Amino acid sequence: MEKRVTFKGIWLPLLLVLPQILVTAIFFFYPAGQAIWQSLFIPDPFGLSMQWVGLGNFEFLLSDRFYRASFLTTAIFSILVTVVSMGVALYLAVLADRLIKGSGTYRTLLIWPYAVAPAVAGVLWLFMFNTRVGVVTWYLGALGYDWNHVLNEGEAMGLVVVASAWGRISYNFLFFLAGLQAIPKSVIEAAAIDGARFWTRFRTIVWPLLSPTTFFLLVVNIIYAFFETFGVIHTITSGGPQQATTILVYKVYSDGFVGQDLGSSAAQSVILLVIVSILTVVQFKYIERRVHY
Amino acid sequence: MADRDGMVEKRGAGLWLTHLGLIIGIAFIFFPIWLAFVASTVEQQDIVRPPMPLLPGGHLIENYTRALTAGINAPVATMLFNSMVMALGIAFGKIAISLLSAFAIVYFRFPGRQVFFWLIFLTLMLPVEVRIVPTFEVIANFGMLNSYSGLILPLVASATATFLFRQFFMTVPDELAEAARVDGASPMRFFFDILLPMSRTNIAALFVILFIYGWNQYLWPLLITTDPEMNTIVMGIKQMFPSGDDFAHWPTIMATSILAMVPPVLVVIGMQKLFIRGLVESEK
Numbered sequence: 001m002e003k004r005v006t007f008k009g010i011w012l013p014l015l016l017v018l019p020q021i022l023v024t025a026i027f028f029f030y031p032a033g034q035a036i037w038q039s040l041f042i043p044d045p046f047g048l049s050m051q052w053v054g055l056g057n058f059e060f061l062l063s064d065r066f067y068r069a070s071f072l073t074t075a076i077f078s079i080l081v082t083v084v085s086m087g088v089a090l091y092l093a094v095l096a097d098r099l100i101k102g103s104g105t106y107r108t109l110l111i112w113p114y115a116v117a118p119a120v121a122g123v124l125w126l127f128m129f130n131t132r133v134g135v136v137t138w139y140l141g142a143l144g145y146d147w148n149h150v151l152n153e154g155e156a157m158g159l160v161v162v163a164s165a166w167g168r169i170s171y172n173f174l175f176f177l178a179g180l181q182a183i184p185k186s187v188i189e190a191a192a193i194d195g196a197r198f199w200t201r202f203r204t205i206v207w208p209l210l211s212p213t214t215f216f217l218l219v220v221n222i223i224y225a226f227f228e229t230f231g232v233i234h235t236i237t238s239g240g241p242q243q244a245t246t247i248l249v250y251k252v253y254s255d256g257f258v259g260q261d262l263g264s265s266a267a268q269s270v271i272l273l274v275i276v277s278i279l280t281v282v283q284f285k286y287i288e289r290r291v292h293y
Numbered sequence: 294m295a296d297r298d299g300m301v302e303k304r305g306a307g308l309w310l311t312h313l314g315l316i317i318g319i320a321f322i323f324f325p326i327w328l329a330f331v332a333s334t335v336e337q338q339d340i341v342r343p344p345m346p347l348l349p350g351g352h353l354i355e356n357y358t359r360a361l362t363a364g365i366n367a368p369v370a371t372m373l374f375n376s377m378v379m380a381l382g383i384a385f386g387k388i389a390i391s392l393l394s395a396f397a398i399v400y401f402r403f404p405g406r407q408v409f410f411w412l413i414f415l416t417l418m419l420p421v422e423v424r425i426v427p428t429f430e431v432i433a434n435f436g437m438l439n440s441y442s443g444l445i446l447p448l449v450a451s452a453t454a455t456f457l458f459r460q461f462f463m464t465v466p467d468e469l470a471e472a473a474r475v476d477g478a479s480p481m482r483f484f485f486d487i488l489l490p491m492s493r494t495n496i497a498a499l500f501v502i503l504f505i506y507g508w509n510q511y512l513w514p515l516l517i518t519t520d521p522e523m524n525t526i527v528m529g530i531k532q533m534f535p536s537g538d539d540f541a542h543w544p545t546i547m548a549t550s551i552l553a554m555v556p557p558v559l560v561v562i563g564m565q566k567l568f569i570r571g572l573v574e575s576e577k
Binding site: 009088111 | 314315322328329340345347389390393400429430431470480505511515546562568569573
């Protein structure tokens with residue numbers, strides 16, 4: 001796509017793009033290039049020199065038990081976050097869509113948790129499930145269940161999943177509601193007249209017509225779970241217990257800044273970079289074609 | 294008529310069930326925030342001897358005043374100010390540089406234009422989390438640790454907004470540029486007098502999204518603000534927890550959490566239409 005009418009001049013447009021070029025070159029391309037470059041070296045223990053290891057960091061990572069465990073943790077974590085937040089959002093959106101009056105009010109009420117930062121969401125959920133003062137912990141205790149996410153790996157995972165999914169419900173709800181409202185009412189009414197019950201209508205008409213929205217949200221939520229949940233993990237579990245909630249992004253941070261293992265951290269960045277690129281390409285290409293319209 | 298369940302819109306009992314379902318969902322979503330609010334209105338003793346009350350107490354003003362003026366490591370008022378500078382800096386910075394470069398790539402033919410276009414596409418994919426270590430080194434070398442420019446610039450460095458403005462400028466009728474050219478108006482005159490006013494809604498929608506994005510940053514401020522006076526509120530909350538076995542001061546922490554939510558929530562509610570529009574457009 002090109003404009004037919006353009007202005008003359010070469011220096012003016014170059015001047016106009018200059019700020020953007022400078023900022024992205026210095027703070028984006030240079031660091032991204034550095035990440036790739038550093039991933040090919042290991043620094044000596046005193047940090048004085050770098051030794052070329054080629055793909056050694058990658059080979060080491062892929063054979064590292066902890067790194068592979070972190071991959072699995074990330075997979076479980078992102079699938080759970082995506083399923084929980086999209087499930088709840090779809091349920092609420094279907095209900096809101098059935099109302100003739102008042103769906104706008106519910107939308108306003110459901111929309112604003114989007115503005116709550118993942119790190120703040122982490123603190124809120126940590127407070128409820130705190131092992132010493134948490135209200136939910138206390139009531140669970142009263143029911144005879146001893147909640148302790150500081151020691152129990154499954155409970156730690158459950159808590160970070162719920163806290164991450166909670167903050168994402170608004171976003172998914174908005175897109176699902178918009179998707180549902182775009183389905184022509186006449187199609188659904190026709191099915192209803194033919195005697196299709198709610199569940200049949202949902203399965204055979206609504207769900208297939210909603211698939212572009214669903215696929216889009218699937219990719220966006222996985223990207224969210226991969227990267228933006230850092231704040232939730234850092235505030236609630238700091239990756240523990242025994243690395244049970246150390247997702248890949250958290251490991252880049254803990255190996256790079258806490259462990260000071262720059263070569264490995266850079267190699268992990270590069271692996272993440274490849275994963276995001278694949279997800280982005282999937283989002284742009286594959287999904288556009290596969291879904292029904 | 295016998296079976297109401299078959300109808301598309303619910304009536305009678307079904308209608309109430311629909312409302313009930315939504316209200317339960319909303320209650321579940323609100324509960325953590327309600328609890329945080331309650332905790333910000335009671336005293337520490339009410340919390341450390343569980344279970345804490347579920348209705349607000351009478352220490353609201355006292356807790357918020359203490360948080361804002363003293364805080365734990367730094368006054369929360371300072372952190373709020375830092376967050377505000379960061380969020381506004383990111384929003385305005387990104388919008389300004391993106392408007393200019395989108396104008397250049399749409400309305401001019403210049404050498405390197407294609408290269409530039411590819412660069413834009415590349416930056417769409419890379420979140421700051423992936424390049425934290427080298428970006429940190431760049432900032433450290435520039436001496437920008439604990440500074441506003443260090444907080445803002447790396448997050449401005451992505452061309453997503455350029456991409457959006459480019460899409461919008463492509464839809465602006467050619468006749469307008471044509472007329473401006475015939476009248477002898479300079480390109481910048483066209484930009485300021487015609488293009489900018491036409492982009493008002495798009496700019497506002499993007500502003501909402503970028504403000505929230507900037508306000509809610511966590512990892513980046515955590516890395517580069519070691520001085521408590523430079524902490525942003527969202528990352529500062531975690532710093533309020535004691536490192537040892539002591540009890541955290543929950544009323545102050547929860548008052549801070551509530552304060553951290555207020556500005557972005559107000560922006561979302563106050564600019565709801567623009568917000569939805571911004572979300573949908575920035576994802577397309």
